[in-house]
Amino acid sequence: MSMIEAAGVHVRFGDRVVLESVDLAVAEGEFHGVMGPNGAGKTTFFNVLTGRVKPDRGSIRLGGEDVTGLSPHRIAAKGIARSFQIMTLFDEFSARDNVMMGLPAFRARGLDMIRAAAGDRSLLDQASGALAAVGLADKADVRAKDLSYGDRRALEIAVALAQAPRVLCLDEPTSGLGSDGVQRLATLVAQLKGKLTIVAIEHDMEFLFSLADRISVIHWGQVVARGTPQELQRNEWVRRSNLGKFA
Amino acid sequence: MIVGSTTSSDAVRLVTPTMLLLWLVLATVPLWIARIGLYPYLGIEILIWALYALAFNLVLGTAGLPSFGHGAYFGIGAYAFGLCQFDIVANLWICLAAAALAAGVAGAIVALFISHRRGIYYAFMTIAFGQIFWTLSIKSHRVTGGEDGLLKIRRLPADFGVVSFDLTDNVAFYYFVLAVFAVGIVVLWRLVHSPYGRVIAAIKQSEVRAAHLGYNVWLYKASVFTLSAALSGFAGGLFAMAQLAAFPDVMSLHQSGYVVMMTLVGGGLVSFWGPVIGVLLFLTARDVIGAFTNAWMLYFGLLFMAIVLFRPEGIAGAIAAAMQQHSLNALRRRGSSAMRLLFGGGR
Ligand SMILES: Nc1ncnc2c1ncn2[C@@H]1O[C@H](COP(=O)(O)OP(=O)(O)OP(=O)(O)O)[C@@H](O)[C@H]1O
Ligand SMILES: [Mg+2]
Numbered sequence: 001m002s003m004i005e006a007a008g009v010h011v012r013f014g015d016r017v018v019l020e021s022v023d024l025a026v027a028e029g030e031f032h033g034v035m036g037p038n039g040a041g042k043t044t045f046f047n048v049l050t051g052r053v054k055p056d057r058g059s060i061r062l063g064g065e066d067v068t069g070l071s072p073h074r075i076a077a078k079g080i081a082r083s084f085q086i087m088t089l090f091d092e093f094s095a096r097d098n099v100m101m102g103l104p105a106f107r108a109r110g111l112d113m114i115r116a117a118a119g120d121r122s123l124l125d126q127a128s129g130a131l132a133a134v135g136l137a138d139k140a141d142v143r144a145k146d147l148s149y150g151d152r153r154a155l156e157i158a159v160a161l162a163q164a165p166r167v168l169c170l171d172e173p174t175s176g177l178g179s180d181g182v183q184r185l186a187t188l189v190a191q192l193k194g195k196l197t198i199v200a201i202e203h204d205m206e207f208l209f210s211l212a213d214r215i216s217v218i219h220w221g222q223v224v225a226r227g228t229p230q231e232l233q234r235n236e237w238v239r240r241s242n243l244g245k246f247a
Numbered sequence: 248m249i250v251g252s253t254t255s256s257d258a259v260r261l262v263t264p265t266m267l268l269l270w271l272v273l274a275t276v277p278l279w280i281a282r283i284g285l286y287p288y289l290g291i292e293i294l295i296w297a298l299y300a301l302a303f304n305l306v307l308g309t310a311g312l313p314s315f316g317h318g319a320y321f322g323i324g325a326y327a328f329g330l331c332q333f334d335i336v337a338n339l340w341i342c343l344a345a346a347a348l349a350a351g352v353a354g355a356i357v358a359l360f361i362s363h364r365r366g367i368y369y370a371f372m373t374i375a376f377g378q379i380f381w382t383l384s385i386k387s388h389r390v391t392g393g394e395d396g397l398l399k400i401r402r403l404p405a406d407f408g409v410v411s412f413d414l415t416d417n418v419a420f421y422y423f424v425l426a427v428f429a430v431g432i433v434v435l436w437r438l439v440h441s442p443y444g445r446v447i448a449a450i451k452q453s454e455v456r457a458a459h460l461g462y463n464v465w466l467y468k469a470s471v472f473t474l475s476a477a478l479s480g481f482a483g484g485l486f487a488m489a490q491l492a493a494f495p496d497v498m499s500l501h502q503s504g505y506v507v508m509m510t511l512v513g514g515g516l517v518s519f520w521g522p523v524i525g526v527l528l529f530l531t532a533r534d535v536i537g538a539f540t541n542a543w544m545l546y547f548g549l550l551f552m553a554i555v556l557f558r559p560e561g562i563a564g565a566i567a568a569a570m571q572q573h574s575l576n577a578l579r580r581r582g583s584s585a586m587r588l589l590f591g592g593g594r
């Protein structure tokens with residue numbers, strides 16, 4: 001059974017069709033890459049997976065359970081975490097507090113109006129763990145807005161990890177990163193590989209082709225090619241766009 | 248601090264040194280206020296409005312939601328307090344609870360309609376609802392007394408079973424309000440630093456992100472508005488006791504604007520204490536400048552503009568910045584003397 005499965009997803013904005021019968025099935029522990037040109041509908045597809053956009057047709061199943069049309073907070077609570085193409089951290093919060101917000105244990109206490117948010121050692125430890133995993137252990141008290149761009153990207157991943165998700169959706173995680181940053185991220189993702197089901201939209205082909213188990217190419221709102229990096233290298237669309245050279 | 252860190256030491260405290268100091272100073276007010284040409288009633292007004300502004304700032308400062316019709320809940324609380332003592336039971340605790348409850352219910356109803364909004368639409372809706380409540384208070388003559396107000400409200404005694412305090416005297420009432428204010432401060436401090444308060448502060452920064460982290464943004468926005476309305480109503484109940492009456496004018500758009508102004512001037516956007524500072528300044532300015540000129544609002548308006556232009560984070564923000572600079576300098580001084588100690592001499 002697939003961990004996450006989209007079937008026949010259709011999305012229209014006004015009279016513009018943005019996604020047209022998109023299917024995707026990602027097995028547990030698979031790293032699935034998504035690529036395609038600007039405006040192809042990749043982010044919109046993530047928005048459907050995470051409940052931000054309700055599809056006009058089609059369904060989303062998470063671990064076999066139908067989650068189509070649920071609101072974002074419901075879907076998040078069921079175990080889909082996402083990072084954003086345009087970063088939206090809680091800028092005024094410290095790195096630790098950003099991560100803390102992602103912890104399911106913190107979320108469960110969200111309506112607690114009395115006890116101190118900082119009173120719980122185990123929450124602080126969990127937050128520290130997620131920060132350490134992305135190499136931000138020594139920047140826990142720095143406000144998100146004062147972090148460097150690369151550190152902010154890393155913090156986004158830490159928050160997603162803190163959610164202990166079943167599926168992690170990354171929207172262009174390398175965008176804006178220098179080669180060092182990409183390398184750092186690749187190392188991190190390589191460590192997560194196999195432990196977590198990951199769907200990653202990415203323009204960096206070297207990154208994607210070296211890490212992904214399978215890749216889907218979306219163009220004009222449709223999946224035009226799908227396969228392992230090796231298979232895709234031979235694909236007509238990928239060749240034509242000269243994207244397969246890294247495989 | 249509204250958006251400080253969860254790990255600052257004050258955040259876990261029930262009572263902070265700042266609170267103790269403030270309460271101590273406030274407790275001495277009746278001893279000297281007459282000597283500087285003011286009067287205890289001003290102290291009562293300041294405490295009640297400070298509680299109201301703190302409640303309001305849950306919505307404006309903590310949640311970042313622009314509510315410009317908050318006077319409605321303050322006013323509803325005042326009427327509810329009076330109506331409760333006339334028509335239900337003349338018991339202080341029950342009538343204060345009724346004030347909070349009535350305003351909370353009104354707030355909850357409004358929250359149902361506005362909590363999916365934010366920004367300018369949110370602001371407009373709060374104004375519209377505020378105007379509706381204000382109009383109702385003027386038009387429902389038989390219930391509220393219309394423009395004449397609901398008169399002859401009594402200061403009910405504070406009955407603790409074994410002892411009962413008479414609050415008709417302004418000094419006695421001042422100390423009662425101070426005690427309530429102190430409890431209110433503790434409750435709000437805990438609220439702001441609780442997980443709930445942190446979620447609210449997170450939602451202020453990004454609703455989208457909060458939702459994708461699994462928080463029901465609508466529920467949090469609706470609940471914080473309701474809580475704020477209830478607490479504003481509670482303060483309104485105290486205000487009815489202070490004034491011995493309830494009038495529609497506190498519900499007007501005009502007076503709803505006052506609490507916004509007080510909160511912003513004081514620095515409610517950056518500091519827990521901002522609203523208290525703002526209220527203190529506003530009401531004192533009203534009485535002190537007002538003694539010389541009827542145009543005191545003109546001067547306060549100018550101050551408001553100056554702050555918006557030069558110190559948008561308000562007075563509390565300016566104080567915090569100054570203190571930070573001070574401790575930074577101290578650190579530098581200490582740092583360089585440590586250097587000298589270590590390296591014998593220095594640069
Ligand atoms: N909420 C919306 N309303 C209307 N149109 C939208 C909306 N969201 C996206 N679109 C349009 O849908 C199309 C697909 O956008 P999407 O963001 O999914 O592309 P993308 O593949 O992620 O592109 P990029 O690589 O630039 O991030 C674009 O033409 C975009 O303008
Ligand atoms: Mg995109």
